[in-house]
Amino acid sequence: MKSILFPTDFSQNSRNAIEYAIKLFKDAPCNFYVLHVDALSQSGVDSNSLIMPPKVANLPHRDNLAATFAHIKTLSTNKEHHFIALHEFGNLIDIIRKTVLDKKIDLIVMGTKGASGLKESILGSNSGNVLTKVPCNLLMIPEKAVQKNPKEIAFPTDYNIFYSHSILEAISQMIHLTQAKLRVVNVSKPGVPLNNVQNQNMTYLKDYLLELYEKSHSIHHLKHDRVKSAIEQFVVNEKIDLVIMVAKNLNFLQQLLFDTTIKKISFQTSVPLLVLHE
Incomplete structure (x- = not known):
């Protein structure tokens, strides 16, 4: 069973990347983890506070994650495809590293946008940072990628x-x-x-x-x-x-x-x- 991680910012570009990967692995047993990471400041918890955040904290992003997750589940008819939604707060790279270890992730899938898909340097964007700082195979899908099985x-x-x-x-x-x-x-x-x-x-x-x-x-x-x-x-x-x-x-x-x-x-x-x- 392959474990695949989809970090998402709810953009069309990240959705395209997810769709590409689900089609690519359409016949393989997979656990698909859909991860959205918000800044710790949006969690409703002060850095020095032990008070739990209210359940309504960051509700719009939770709604987006639920909608994205619901859409993704419609893309597969494989009974051996399992989908898990994850919503975390903190540093994106730190959360991805932790998720890779905790969930035994085999592959990370991310979208890149346009001619500046990795921004200004290999260390200067989410995709570039994941590439260089997370020891896990990474599949980067450009926004113009054709949704087809590679030949x-x-x-x-x-x-x-x-x-x-x-x-x-x-x-x-x-x-x-x-x-x-x-x-x-x-x-x-x-x-x-x-x-x-x-x-x-x-x-x-x-x-x-x-x-x-x-x-x-x-x-x-x-x-x-x-x-x-x-x-x-x-x-x-x-x-x-x-x-x-x-x-x-x-x-x-x-x-x-x-x-x-x-x-x-x-x-x-x-x-x-x-x-x-x-």
Whole structure:
């Protein structure tokens, strides 16, 4: 049974992300936790007070959570889908971290909005903070993402990290879930070969994929001066539906997601991104 967490601010964007994930996991047994976090100041409790808040505190948000929860439950006909609503007060990241531990969350799903979906820096928004500060796999759904089952998955990598069991298992689960083709893509500058560590990691990944997915994967080596531009073009040309990356390789992740000059998201704004943690 997979446990999935949906932090929501009741926006259409967060609702789209939830709908995308429920469709993605339509045939898998899942516990879906729908979480809304308000500031502690809205709870009706003073920081030094032991007085319980009145039951009517923040009633509009409770109504929104109830309405959102009721809508979400109509999206699934799978009897093995279970929905739990959570309303907490405090710091968003702290609450998400605690929920991940308490509920044994396997995946967090969040929406990103427009071309500035992660705001001004990888550390400067809710999605970016969850990505870098919560050790849990994160699926980010852009507001323009098409609601469909992925058939082409890209895995951009610079081969600088070792592919642990948890990373490979998460990739395998997504392949099994979607029956998609996996496209491993590496971009290096012309005339710059892979070093020994990169070659070892590449060989390990190749052997793993050949053993399990011989006919449903491909390896692509691209030569380009700008890694980000090459990956973006690859996503377009190959009609990629989902991109998978590894959080451990944060420098590579940030290089692809952000233009270092204007510091705004520059990756595809319609393709979901799954970031894996070990």
